[in-house]
Amino acid sequence: MTAPAIEARGLRKTFRSGSRTVAALDDVSLTLAPGETLAVVGASGSGKTTLARALMRLFDLDGGSVSLRGRDLLALSGAALRAERRHLQMVFQDPAAALNPRATIGRVIEDPLRVHSIVPASRRRDAVSGLLARVGLPADLADRPVHALSGGQRQRVAIARAMATQPAVLVLDEPVSALDVSVRGQILNLLMDLQREDGIAYLFISHDMGVVRAVADRVAVMAAGRIVEAGHTATVFASPQAAETRALLDAVPHLPPRPADEVSR
Template identity: 60%
Template sequence: MSTPLLAVRGLSKTYRSGGREVKGLDDVSLSVAAGETLGLVGPSGSGKSTLARVVMRLIEPDEGTVDFTGQNLTALNGKALRAIRKRIQMVFQDPSAAFNPRATVADALTDPLRIHGLASRTERPRRVAELLESVGLPENLAARPVHAISGGQRQRVAIARALATEPELIVLDEAVSALDVTVRGQILDLLVSLQRERGLAYLFVSHDLAVVRAVSHRIAIMDHGRIVEAGPAATVVADPQSETGRALVAAIPRLYREAPQDA
């Protein structure tokens, strides 16, 4: 059996708040294969965003390991961690908070190229144009301030910035939840297209099972810091085995009725 791209084993994280302990993660294990989307879904406070941040080493676990292509990320620091970080990128819920408020779109896309030494100064404008094209944005958007473009455009820029380092895995933490329904569908279509073109793997974090179902090969359901159910996306949605899974399925809007029969 091949080594998974991402393997999370036995992750635990406890927070202390108001004199009591809260389990953010409780012995969580999961894996993501190359080119696969694992949807991670659960109610608010279930631990899914904590897990995403531990995978990215934005916070440290109390116990457990995060392996990426067989390397233990939780044991890496300094130069070794920076080298592997360009292979794992993250897109957040609110792209406005992720960008320098004074940055132009070109600034936002140039930063990862400069930081990781991926393009010379003269090559960067061409790479910025290519990145904008890859997410369906025009080249002339490069000169615009990030705060002056629409929310959907900002999220496309955030995806383009993640693509700049040519990663193998992108962690998407509620990346479409702040967008209206039409724009959300466009961004989901973009993510699926990029995955097919580039062989990307996604860890797709959301509270919305309908959104997760639309893009995921497999789904893992979290509640109270634990994985309570996991399996192929179609199976989990059609026949959830956990109480949390059944509640999430019940919350999916019933948008379509059966077509009327001909008289």
């Protein structure tokens, strides 16, 4: 049996500010198979971003374990950790904040190629052109600064940068929420195409249940730092069990039935 792309067990993280403590992650476990999309949904403050940051090892956990492609990520350090890190990348909600606006687009995409020695220096320029093409941008953008781009184009650059290391897992924290409604569908289609081509597993954090239904194989619902419901997307949407799941679905103004739903009636 192939190892999961990523597996987290019993993640715990408590934040303290003054006398207040928040259990942002309270015994969270999940498994993501290669090429699969798991959506993580939940109200604001339920712990979704903390979960993403925990998987990325952006802070120290209070407990739990994370394995990437069968390797215990928390046991690694130094060069071994950096080497394994190339298989796990993240795309943030706001591409304007995530990318240095004065850097050239070529530089932004080239950085991970250099850091992880993905291609020799002499071939980096070609590799950048290839990555730009994969995200639907012209090669001559490489010399332009990030600030010359629209929000949708910036998110394409952020995706190209994340794809540069050929990751097994991409953590996407609300990747289209900050974008104009008119470009959201294009970016989602791009992500689905890249996943089909490369077999990347997506941990897809979203507020938008319509988007989740369109892209996710499975859904995990978070509330107060816990996963309160998890299952296949069609099952969770058809018969939500947790009150928090029903509340999220009730907040969707209009959800037309899918053709498959109509046939089964």
